[in-house]
Amino acid sequence: MDIFDYLLSLYYGFVFASVISFANVFTSRCKKAFYEKSRKNISNKWKYILSGRSKCDHCNSSITFIYLIPVFGYLFSLRKCTKCKQNISISYFIEETIAFMYGFVFFYITKKYNVHYHILTIFMIFYFFICYFISSIDFTYFLIPTEAIFSIFILSIMEYFLIDNKIQFILWISIPITWFALLHLINYFMPGKLGLADIHLIFALCLATAFPGSLFLPTIASFIAIIYFFIRYRKEQWNTARLTKIPFGLFLCIAFILLKLIPSSYIF
Numbered sequence: 001m002d003i004f005d006y007l008l009s010l011y012y013g014f015v016f017a018s019v020i021s022f023a024n025v026f027t028s029r030c031k032k033a034f035y036e037k038s039r040k041n042i043s044n045k046w047k048y049i050l051s052g053r054s055k056c057d058h059c060n061s062s063i064t065f066i067y068l069i070p071v072f073g074y075l076f077s078l079r080k081c082t083k084c085k086q087n088i089s090i091s092y093f094i095e096e097t098i099a100f101m102y103g104f105v106f107f108y109i110t111k112k113y114n115v116h117y118h119i120l121t122i123f124m125i126f127y128f129f130i131c132y133f134i135s136s137i138d139f140t141y142f143l144i145p146t147e148a149i150f151s152i153f154i155l156s157i158m159e160y161f162l163i164d165n166k167i168q169f170i171l172w173i174s175i176p177i178t179w180f181a182l183l184h185l186i187n188y189f190m191p192g193k194l195g196l197a198d199i200h201l202i203f204a205l206c207l208a209t210a211f212p213g214s215l216f217l218p219t220i221a222s223f224i225a226i227i228y229f230f231i232r233y234r235k236e237q238w239n240t241a242r243l244t245k246i247p248f249g250l251f252l253c254i255a256f257i258l259l260k261l262i263p264s265s266y267i268f
């Protein structure tokens with residue numbers, strides 16, 4: 001690794017942070033256009049979602065270009081909207097910083113272990129965007145849009161066939177099919193535990209993780225779900241926790257994003 005590789009890693013860090021910043025606006029506008037009560041007042045949904053700059057959560061005025069720069073925009077603005085002086089939520093800053101670090105680390109690791117590092121990083125940018133979208137929608141409404149699952153499915157096929165990797169076709173395809181069949185069987189005998197959308201998402205994400213990461217994806221997602229419930233609910237609240245729905249799509253996406261960092265999934 002030389003100085004040029006560090007600069008490229010920094011560059012990709014910024015790309016990831018910008019993509020998350022865009023994903024945030026895209027997702028909250030999709031919620032308003034398709035899921036919230038306000039959807040009835042929005043006639044041209046895609047025009048509403050894709051046009052116009054980011055707006056302040058409080059006064060709805062467009063945000064000046066310089067404050068839209070990921071990570072730094074939040075610091076430049078001194079955490080306040082320049083027009084209405086209300087505080088800007090720190091969650092934007094946290095999301096962008098995590099995305100920045102992820103982009104940096106992902107490129108750095110991929111560059112070391114795979115010759116197709118640029119194209120793999122570009123695929124990861126798309127996965128990252130879709131995973132953010134799925135996580136946010138699933139967390140709020142407990143549903144996973146089919147279009148998002150299908151996008152991951154198509155991307156995983158493109159990634160497998162575009163990149164001359166050493167994962168055998170049979171290994172790549174058999175693990176997701178095994179999970180798919182196994183989870184449908186569990187769903188048949190114990191209905192209501194896992195949604196069909198969850199099973200379809202597991203299938204698509206396992207294809208995208210590729211062997212050997214696909215072996216561990218649902219297990220790691222379950223561990224993250226357990227940790228989440230352990231932190232969120234204390235002992236005396238376990239009865240309420242048992243009744244709550246689980247945004248399993250969110251935990252699957254986190255597990256997928258973490259597994260993609262492990263270079264062994266490219267080395268095989």
Ligand SMILES: [Zn+2]
Pocket residue numbers: 056057058059060061081082083084085086
């Ligand atoms: Zn404002």
